[in-house]
Amino acid sequence: MNSRLNIRAVLIGLLMFFAIWQALAWLIHRPIMPSPFQVLPIFVRSMIGELGVHFLASTGRVLAAIALAVVSAVPIGLGLGQMPQVNRIFAPLIAIVYPIPKIVFLPVIYVLMGITDISKIFLIALIIFFQILVVVRDEAANLHPELILSVRSLGAGRRALFRYVYFPASLPAMLTALRVSVGTAVAVLFIAEQSLTTYGLGYFIVVETYQVLRYPEMYAGILAMGLLGLILYLVIYHLELKVNRYRAEEQD
Amino acid sequence: MINIEDLTFAYSGQPPIFQGYSLEIQRGEALAIIGPSGCGKTTLLYLLAGLRHPQSGHILIDQVSIKRPRPRSGLVLQDHGLLPWQTVRENARLGLTIWGFYGSDGRHAPVDETIDARQADQRVDGWLTKLGIENLRDQYPLQLSRGQRQRTAIARTLAMQPDLLLMDEPFSALDAPTREDLQKFIIDLHAATDLTYVIVTHDIEVAVVMGKKILVLTKGCNQNAHMIDNACAGLAAGRRQDAFQQTCEDVRHLLGSLT
Numbered sequence: 001m002n003s004r005l006n007i008r009a010v011l012i013g014l015l016m017f018f019a020i021w022q023a024l025a026w027l028i029h030r031p032i033m034p035s036p037f038q039v040l041p042i043f044v045r046s047m048i049g050e051l052g053v054h055f056l057a058s059t060g061r062v063l064a065a066i067a068l069a070v071v072s073a074v075p076i077g078l079g080l081g082q083m084p085q086v087n088r089i090f091a092p093l094i095a096i097v098y099p100i101p102k103i104v105f106l107p108v109i110y111v112l113m114g115i116t117d118i119s120k121i122f123l124i125a126l127i128i129f130f131q132i133l134v135v136v137r138d139e140a141a142n143l144h145p146e147l148i149l150s151v152r153s154l155g156a157g158r159r160a161l162f163r164y165v166y167f168p169a170s171l172p173a174m175l176t177a178l179r180v181s182v183g184t185a186v187a188v189l190f191i192a193e194q195s196l197t198t199y200g201l202g203y204f205i206v207v208e209t210y211q212v213l214r215y216p217e218m219y220a221g222i223l224a225m226g227l228l229g230l231i232l233y234l235v236i237y238h239l240e241l242k243v244n245r246y247r248a249e250e251q252d
Numbered sequence: 253m254i255n256i257e258d259l260t261f262a263y264s265g266q267p268p269i270f271q272g273y274s275l276e277i278q279r280g281e282a283l284a285i286i287g288p289s290g291c292g293k294t295t296l297l298y299l300l301a302g303l304r305h306p307q308s309g310h311i312l313i314d315q316v317s318i319k320r321p322r323p324r325s326g327l328v329l330q331d332h333g334l335l336p337w338q339t340v341r342e343n344a345r346l347g348l349t350i351w352g353f354y355g356s357d358g359r360h361a362p363v364d365e366t367i368d369a370r371q372a373d374q375r376v377d378g379w380l381t382k383l384g385i386e387n388l389r390d391q392y393p394l395q396l397s398r399g400q401r402q403r404t405a406i407a408r409t410l411a412m413q414p415d416l417l418l419m420d421e422p423f424s425a426l427d428a429p430t431r432e433d434l435q436k437f438i439i440d441l442h443a444a445t446d447l448t449y450v451i452v453t454h455d456i457e458v459a460v461v462m463g464k465k466i467l468v469l470t471k472g473c474n475q476n477a478h479m480i481d482n483a484c485a486g487l488a489a490g491r492r493q494d495a496f497q498q499t500c501e502d503v504r505h506l507l508g509s510l511t
Binding site for chain 2: 147152155156157165
């Protein structure tokens with residue numbers, strides 16, 4: 001991360017974003033491209049009301065999926081990284097499953113897990129799971145053996161090694177993987193929310209607004225979805241800066 | 253203090269490095285282990301540290317067979333093994349932090365002593381001061397020189413108040429003044445307390461400076477201990493240059509005759 005993202009950069013980015021949007025609205029001049037001046041008041045008003053509920057529903061799903069993915073992928077990744085014999089058995093499987101776009105499993109998951117929220121959360125978790133699994137495994141496997149030995153000599157057993165060595169060592173890479181995969185996760189959420197639910201930004205954008213031609217409201221939904229992605233990205237990015245502090249302060 | 257009885261050790265698929273090997277190390281001893289690379293000197297140190305396990309035979313420290321790292325044994329490696337994401341102070345405190353993590357359970361941490369967070373901080377700061385790196389305590393290892401990193405690793409080990417200090421080439425990557433300084437630090441500490449230490453080195457002069465006894469290992473299978481008593485241990489002060497050179501010569505000769 002060479003270019004640091006600060007508040008000033010975010011504000012400039014937002015300003016340019018709205019300027020281009022306004023320009024497009026003038027150029028296209030059709031109902032499908034309303035001006036931001038028309039959309040923003042609707043956005044602010046509906047975020048306090050109906051849209052806010054959809055926003056919270058989507059946020060809840062993404063956060064639950066991130067939690068599920070982290071809680072399952074980190075221990076498995078650390079385990080595989082520490083046990084090369086086991087990793088050798090599963091590595092080919094992971095290599096094959098890793099690049100499959102997980103959304104293709106959507107129908108299977110619906111049939112197997114039912115049409116509750118759980119199946120949507122599971123699908124998103126699946127995407128993040130493999131991203132985190134692979135980087136955590138590789139980070140744990142690449143730790144210097146002498147480092148492990150010297151920490152073991154201080155009395156660390158498996159639990160302390162996990163807590164003080166393996167987990168912090170893989171944290172930066174885990175956050176990077178999360179930041180990269182969170183965009184895909186929100187995109188898949190958008191698709192998964194278009195059916196079999198009455199809450200969520202995907203449902204709001206497609207069923208409640210797009211299909212009934214409420215374009216300005218639809219844009220408010222799109223803004224909310226963009227905001228969700230942006231907030232997640234920025235939060236993870238700042239966590240990354242925090243855990244990478246020791247690298248940033250390197251002198252030479 | 254240390255009894256090695258009838259030790260046999262081999263890495264899988266390789267001929268044994270030690271076979272029926274026995275050795276006794278007294279409390280308060282200053283032992284240097286020297287030998288060509290591949291002779292098993294690091295392996296012997298790891299066996300003493302409880303990080304490797306013999307195929308047969310026993311290693312007893314204070315009459316207890318060593319199956320896992322012993323709380324009162326400290327280990328210092330050539331590659332300091334600091335956590336890059338922790339500051340000097342956090343690194344030096346790591347052993348005490350792990351102690352706090354498990355409690356004084358006798359397996360991971362000494363059972364005969366408890367320590368609270370404030371005492372731990374004070375003890376760590378005390379060692380940082382003695383090692384002359386208290387002004388670096390908020391720096392990260394990447395910002396330090398090799399010597400400063402090794403000082404941090406030594407502080408980390410000594411904060412556990414070990415009665416046995418195991419060192420594997422601890423000074424090899426350091427420049428000469430830093431090496432002498434740290435050698436003196438360990439020798440003075442040994443003189444002031446009843447600390448027993450074992451230092452592994454490939455450097456004859458380091459062995460003669462640090463080892464009141466020098467164990468010479470051979471490449472191939474070690475069955476007998478070749479131990480040299482060394483009266484010239486210690487740094488320059490009072491050292492008779494010719495005796496020092498003669499001891500170096502003896503070690504060199506023994507190394508040559510064994511390979």
